Amino acid sequence: MIPRQHAERIVVDGQDHDVRVGVWLANQKSRRDRLSGEQLAQLAALGFDWA
Template sequence: MTVSRGHVETLPDGTEAKLGVWIMNQKSRRPKLTPDKRATLADLGLNWATA
């Protein structure tokens, strides 16, 4: 999955989530994430979580 840093998702209730920023933050914090969190992210298709 490739998402640009500026990507914003509009949720069904009309709110917006800055998905690109969230992914970049998680990616930069990868060494500090617990194995469970990394496994969950990998299950969602974020391949960098397993590296």
């Protein structure tokens, strides 16, 4: 489980960016009834058992 406040720092074109992974994941999970079958399949392939 990834906590909602979790963020990852990535580098794009030499610039640092904080990606709020926890917020993104919480949003996907709460909106899963509106995700397409393909999107759910992709999340399931990544190991998200709720997808």
